[in-house]
Amino acid sequence: MHSNTCFADDNSETGGERSDPTNSDTDDGTTVRPETAIATIQSPNTISPCNERDPAFVPPINTLPTEVLLLIFEYCHYLWRSTSIKKEREDSPAVWDRSVRSLMSLPCPEALSHVCSMWREIILSTPTIWVFLDLYTLCQSSQTFIERSSAFIPRTQNQDLVLRVRLRHEEDGSPSAADSLKEFCSSTAPRLRSLLVDNHAANDTTLFTSLIQTALPKATPGTLLNLFIKDYGARTNSSQEDNTEGLAGWELPTAELCGISQEALDSIVRPIKSLRLSGQFFPWTSPAYHGLVELHLLFIRPARGRRPFIQGHRLRDLLLASPELRILHINLNVTGEDGLLDLPPVPLNHLEELSLRGMSRGVYDVVLPLLAPGNKPLQFTYQTQQMENAPLYCPAVFSFLQRANVTSLYIIGRWSFGQQLSIDELLTSSPTNLQTLGLERLSILEFTPQAEQTEKFSQLSHLYIRKCAIDVDVFKQLLELLPVQVLKLHRPEFRGRLKGDDVEANREIASMIPIVKRVRSSRDMELWDSWEVEYEDPPEPMHSPNSWRNRVWSWLG
Template structure:
């Protein structure tokens, strides 16, 4: 039990207390102390009044201390605050899940220095109470995401970075570098490199994942008239970052370039570049190959290693963004896939120099038989029988996106779904650019597959009389068939959330 010992009784019968009691009675009803009271303060009480004021002030401090002690006692009570019953190990695990759920700043968007924000969950968790703070500070793994803000560096963000680096202790780090090319062509870019080396070089040896975002001013070509400045800027920045990383410690590399296209070709060593338009890295070829060879996760939407590089060997995830300015032949793609038999995620946006030959249906069946396909985007399906065949090949399908689906009732219609295994169902169905679908057929489709979420974009439907159904009527009818119905007439692509940046 927390308490405060008081000495008010000492003055209870004194003249000082009687006078202050009179003053207290007057204060609630007066905005100022009446002059007849202030002028009647006996001189002999002055010292006693001063002493009593000091005692009253000391009580205020004691009450604040008691309040803090009681708050700590309350927070430590599992009866009042049930979460305190959790062991520290479980609470730490929960903290890690919370921190891991927060994506880094505005991924997939252009850099906005004025509104740039970085993950703050570790800080918020450490501010809840004294125990949570201690748990958070004792878990260096919560502080391993290091964000390096763009130049000129915001001092608050730099302080935040220093705090995170200190609290991460000797843990491996996830480093995120955000940099922006100066819009003024006469700007000196050397301070950018100087700051980067000064602050990040000591921790690159502990970097397990490196995410680099470079933004080039859209007017760069018009102002400068040559792609050389952007190439040299990108080359220097990537060289500084990669040169400090350790082969085997760095296991994930993300590079994203915005603004200009000439830095989205190849990244090559300075030893023997094959293309004078490449991003040339100031690293020996063997050192660069050793570093890239042992990185199992590559996410590149900017310059990429040459297709002959060992970087494409032994990958578990490969994402080459749609704006990579390089092409690949069918044989190169096949060789790349064969060199990574453990590849689990492939996002491929590069242009192919030759079309892949058409596969026989037996080979397609074989692919689905040995794969665990849960999400699929299909273009131009002719009727429900084809959808039924697809679901037979991929019975674990949970999210299906159909673009330009054609309802060909003469091919058998939705009755083809009756032959599916009873455990086959869908969580979500997305229909895009599907015109004049039969409403009754779609209703039976949704009911048979127990679809929970229906997303529509640029679709139209016919009723039983072949007339088109208005959207308000359509919304009411579909809501009766499916728990969640979304109309996205103006959205670019509802399946973009499946793409490489997520």
């Protein structure tokens, strides 16, 4: 089960299906059950020393200082926790279960503690490695993960905890399973630094809501600093309710439903610094929105009925209450612009990231004039108008770009309108100090270069293209004007070359840019610089031996 030397698994990212952690075969032919794995974590006698076979041999990685090894372990743990779980609405709970089993076939940090005795000693003596607790529903039960997290807690000593609860199944399992989950959340809540409750059940929020009602009242004021609540369940809201505040059908449990006073709930949520809400929200007057450095206000479009909204003056009050805000993601409808234009914009001198992805285009005219970013470099994401020949920059966006130091700009087109990128407008009206430019769902098909455009973007080094139709010759003309050093592509549709064979297009483009990568992940462009992003190999020529061999192996499974 354990190696006597430190090693790296060359097949760890092959993409093949992994074994079921509840019934996995080890190299020696034995079967490991969850309770056995937990006992293995707790037992000090499950591994041989690294130098058992050759006392003089020390693996090169073990010559690194302990603090460097710990950084490597943290990186491995980060990658493991960032692994995507199948969770789209069309995915069945069975697909979710397979993804979870695949994730748990090589769990972290347990797998690291099984490599060699030196690693095991470091990992078991480092409390901060064990503070991350994950609870998933697997076959309508989270018992396996409750047992795993319960084994972690003694090793955390007095460290604050991070709890991530992710639900996918409807609540039709045994009541005892739900009770066990709520009991665990309740017992860990006083030590939580971060709480994430994530609901992907298609039509059920009962368990999701009950977990919030259980955990949030038990949290310790000042200890809970990060609260992420995401409800992706389908929503049908009545249009008959009183909805002056815009949250009818979208509210988080009240203090009364949580079984505590409003004063007690306010004391818990007031110190929070990072608040990500999607699908359920605190009242707009809640102190949860005060003193934040990160705020997400997002929603999934309901099956029918109205969407949540916030009045313009309420949003302005929220922004004024968080002068040190660094990250703002919002796609809510914002109403009531009357009188706002007469008020000065809110100074946000620390703002570093603004995303309007998914926001109705008409709301820009209300939201953007409210914001007065400082001089810090800003990442800005927005979508074009819903029209065939939409300008790249509408007046509200153009005005915002004039008063903000935007160095990373992500522009998302409207695919259903077949929008083309106006390269002339891009080159003449974009911020001059751009360093990263991302383009999504825009066709890059026509361009007539002008002499005065050649010196426009002296700092632009990264260009990201996602799901764009690209005329290769036009794109090459554009690249000649941009000092791009890194080009990343995801599902480009090359035109102007033989259909179905992208090799020539890739070769021509790669000859112009030092680094060209094809992104495998479907993550948003804004996340393409993160560690966990995976890349594809360059496409093989259609008739090359390697291409044929790969296709044969693909057919054979």
